[in-house]
Amino acid sequence: MSFLDYTPVALTFGTSGLRGLVKDITDLEAYVNVKGAIRYLLAAGDIAAGSTVVLAGDLRPSTERVMRASTRAIVDAGCLVENAGKIPTPALISHAIAGRRAGVMVSGSHIPFDRNGIKLNKSTGEVLKTDEAGIAAEVARVRAEEYGRSASESPFDASGGLKQAPPLPPLVGAAEEAYVRRYTTAFAPGGLAGWRVVVYQHSAVGRDVLARILRELGADVITAGRTETFVPIDTENITDDELDRVAAMVDAVEKDSGPVRAVVSTDGDSDRPLVLAVVSASEADSRGRRVRFLPGDLLGIVVAEYLGADAAVVPVSANDAVERRMRERGVLLEKTRIGSPYVIAAIDRLRGLGTRGKILGWEANGGFLTGTDVDLAHGTLPALPTRDSTLPILATLFAAAEQRIGLFALWARLPSRFGRSGLIDEFPVAASKAIVAGLVPAGAVTEVEFDAGGRVIQRSEGATTELTEAARSAWQGVRTACARFFTSGFGFDEIVRINVLDGVRVTFRSGDVAHVRPSGNAPQMRIYANSDTQARADEIVAFGLREPDGILRQMQRVFSS
Numbered sequence: 001m002s003f004l005d006y007t008p009v010a011l012t013f014g015t016s017g018l019r020g021l022v023k024d025i026t027d028l029e030a031y032v033n034v035k036g037a038i039r040y041l042l043a044a045g046d047i048a049a050g051s052t053v054v055l056a057g058d059l060r061p062s063t064e065r066v067m068r069a070s071t072r073a074i075v076d077a078g079c080l081v082e083n084a085g086k087i088p089t090p091a092l093i094s095h096a097i098a099g100r101r102a103g104v105m106v107s108g109s110h111i112p113f114d115r116n117g118i119k120l121n122k123s124t125g126e127v128l129k130t131d132e133a134g135i136a137a138e139v140a141r142v143r144a145e146e147y148g149r150s151a152s153e154s155p156f157d158a159s160g161g162l163k164q165a166p167p168l169p170p171l172v173g174a175a176e177e178a179y180v181r182r183y184t185t186a187f188a189p190g191g192l193a194g195w196r197v198v199v200y201q202h203s204a205v206g207r208d209v210l211a212r213i214l215r216e217l218g219a220d221v222i223t224a225g226r227t228e229t230f231v232p233i234d235t236e237n238i239t240d241d242e243l244d245r246v247a248a249m250v251d252a253v254e255k256d257s258g259p260v261r262a263v264v265s266t267d268g269d270s271d272r273p274l275v276l277a278v279v280s281a282s283e284a285d286s287r288g289r290r291v292r293f294l295p296g297d298l299l300g301i302v303v304a305e306y307l308g309a310d311a312a313v314v315p316v317s318a319n320d321a322v323e324r325r326m327r328e329r330g331v332l333l334e335k336t337r338i339g340s341p342y343v344i345a346a347i348d349r350l351r352g353l354g355t356r357g358k359i360l361g362w363e364a365n366g367g368f369l370t371g372t373d374v375d376l377a378h379g380t381l382p383a384l385p386t387r388d389s390t391l392p393i394l395a396t397l398f399a400a401a402e403q404r405i406g407l408f409a410l411w412a413r414l415p416s417r418f419g420r421s422g423l424i425d426e427f428p429v430a431a432s433k434a435i436v437a438g439l440v441p442a443g444a445v446t447e448v449e450f451d452a453g454g455r456v457i458q459r460s461e462g463a464t465t466e467l468t469e470a471a472r473s474a475w476q477g478v479r480t481a482c483a484r485f486f487t488s489g490f491g492f493d494e495i496v497r498i499n500v501l502d503g504v505r506v507t508f509r510s511g512d513v514a515h516v517r518p519s520g521n522a523p524q525m526r527i528y529a530n531s532d533t534q535a536r537a538d539e540i541v542a543f544g545l546r547e548p549d550g551i552l553r554q555m556q557r558v559f560s561s
Contacts, residue, residue: 003151005158010143013132015339015520016387017119019108022062025116026160027069032146034073034104036139037120037127042077044134046122047102049078054099054175055168056084056092057106058205058269060230062116066106068165070118072155074104075166083168084175088206088270090388093121094182095175098382100124107205107269110365111522113230119269125385128341176209183390184216186379191398192219198253198263200246201226202233206270206389213390214264219397222257224249233265235272236365236421236526238293243276247289250278262397262407263291266389272365273389275299275396277407294411295419296366296392301325302410303395304360307374313346313361315339316501317515317528321417332356337502339520340367344385347371361385364421364528368392418534422541424552427525432518434559435525439481440500441474447499448475482506484558485551486514490543491536514540516552525552 009024011033018033041047053074057063063086074081079102084092089105096103105119120127120135127135146154157163197219201207207226214221225245233242250260265274276291284290294302297318304312304326311332314322318335326333334350336342343361350359351371359371367387374381381391400410448456448467456472458465467475479495486492486506492514497507503517505528513530527544531537544551 003154003158004160006160008160011118014117014522016109016126016341017105017107017117019111019115019117019522022114022116025062025066026156027065027072027162027165028146028156028160030066030069030118031073031076031156031162032142033118033139034070034120035077036142037104037135038074038077038079038102039142040131040135040138041102041122042079043138046124047079050080052080052082052099052101054082054084054092054096054101054103055106056087056089056103056175058108059086059203059228060108060113060116060268062113063106064168065165066116066118067168069162070104070106071168072162072166081169082172082174083170085171085173086205087176088179088209088266088389089119090271090384090386090390091175091179091206091209093126093386094382094384095178096121097123097125098178105269109269110232110234110267110272112232115522121386126341126344128345130345179390180209180213180216182381182384183213183394186376186381187217187394187398188376188378189216190218192217192401194218194220195262195397195401196220196222196258196260197397198250198260199223200249200263200265200274202231202265203227203229204233204266204268204270206266210264210266210270210390210393213394217394222253222260224253230268233267233274234365235267235274235296237423238274238295240287243289243291243293244287246276247291250291264393264397267365270389271387272296272363272367273299273392274366275393275407277411279406279408283408292408292411294396294407295319295364296362297322297364297419298411298414299366299392299396300362300368301414302399303362303368303392304331305329306395306399307360307370307376308358309360310358311350311356311360313343313350313359313369313371315343315363316499316505317364317421317503317517319364319417319419320513320530321415324415324417335501338363338517340369340387343369344371347385362392363387366392368395416532417530418532418537419528419530420534420537420541421526421528422545423519423524423526424545425522425524427518427523427552428556428560429518429523431556431560432523432525435516435555436503436518438559439478439504441471441478443471443474445471445475446501447497449497450476450479450495478504485554490551491539512536512540514544514551516544516555525556527552
């Protein structure tokens with residue numbers, strides 16, 4: 001395609017879906033990826049020629065253009081398009097798999113508006129990591145076809161834009177309506193009566209749907225913070241500034257409407273929840289804020305208990321309170337790499353064993369997945385094996401309402417483990433890869449413990465195995481390398497456990513946990529922390545992010561040199 005006046009940049013898979021800068025997601029790039037994916041699903045027998053593909057998007061400025069290019073790709077691949085409009089990702093996927101249809105969601109989730117993405121689903125659920133190679137091969141074939149056309153033959157101009165972009169098909173509201181009914185027919189009508197809840201709308205695609213569901217279940221809903229400017233809320237990285245804004249919002253609402261009990265919201269494509277309790281002045285935090293945030297991994301514990309989980313799947317980055325609580329409750333817990341495809345694959349495996357009746361999963365961002373149907377007092381929630389924000393919001397509100405207590409009192413019953421996460425944006429990808437390569441030893445072992453006797457041991461399904469001399473030496477080397485960064489000057493104790501399933505997660509004798517990991521969606525380096533106090537968890541993350549000499553920058557200098 002010699003007539004292009006720019007250098008194309010291919011989209012790549014992140015932890016979940018394709019991601020890229022908006023300037024790189026030209027109509028041409030969106031087209032080749034969506035057409036390639038549909039061809040893969042057709043070749044695999046997941047869908048048939050002439051079948052309908054459900055299309056939706058979020059509220060980013062670039063989304064509608066990418067949806068139009070996706071429409072052209074789906075039609076050119078021999079399928080029909082149902083335009084479900086601007087709806088939450090879980091609403092799209094729930095509707096698509098209920099009709100055994102594929103889906104295309106145009107969204108960059110929580111990442112900044114200068115980026116966007118495309119999330120694909122098969123007729124049975126999300127595209128998994130095992131599908132990515134096949135999709136990439138079909139995308140390469142479509143790319144070769146399109147790049148091989150002459151300027152006159154190609155439907156694209158020199159800037160990669162469609163010469164004649166098709167209009168979107170007429171809007172069909174079935175997916176949104178089905179999503180609303182999913183919850184209003186399963187949870188008790190009027191169950192949230194007496195609860196005044198603020199829905200912080202910002203630019204979340206599910207902002208009106210969430211408010212509608214809460215109202216239909218009896219809540220007194222007040223909407224606030226609506227904006228047409230995209231707000232990239234990352235529910236794994238809620239800052240003090242964001243909490244201050246929400247606290248000010250609550251003060252303004254209460255002056256007009258009276259006391260508020262909770263604030264709820266979601267990220268951009270509404271598959272990750274944000275839940276905050278509103279407390280009395282005497283329960284305000286050290287900054288005087290009357291809003292209390294519960295991180296998504298802890299929120300998942302509340303939801304799993306309310307739904308009666310028999311087995312749970314979480315990523316390795318989850319607060320270790322999850323492990324403690326599931327062990328206390330006798331719930332089988334499996335940990336995976338970070339990203340919903342890994343959680344879903346583990347849920348599928350557990351379901352295939354047939355030994356657990358209610359299999360649930362969630363991520364540190366709060367997105368909740370149901371691998372099996374869930375019976376509630378009023379109705380049944382069909383399995384939805386994709387991240388969802390509405391279920392965890394409703395479950396925690398109903399749990400508090402049914403026990404006649406506030407959210408903060410409900411959350412106080414969780415194990416006293418505190419977490420914090422943070423990130424450095426625009427962190428060089430090459431440096432991230434070098435850090436992981438320098439701290440992850442070769443071999444199949446992903447977690448070891450260092451005991452007081454100098455042994456390096458692996459625990460698996462209740463069995464203990466001592467490593468070979470070569471493996472022990474490699475892991476001791478990793479321990480020594482980690483100790484170079486996690487020093488006593490930063491308050492760290494002796495390292496007693498290291499997990500390299502996804503990034504590097506280090507546990508110290510004091511009980512502190514520090515976990516460093518590159519983002520799978522953007523050029524970011526993240527650090528997660530757990531500790532027995534919030535102050536210490538905050539401190540660990542602060543040490544990690546400190547400029548110019550924090551832990552992550554030190555790692556960058558050492559491993560990039």
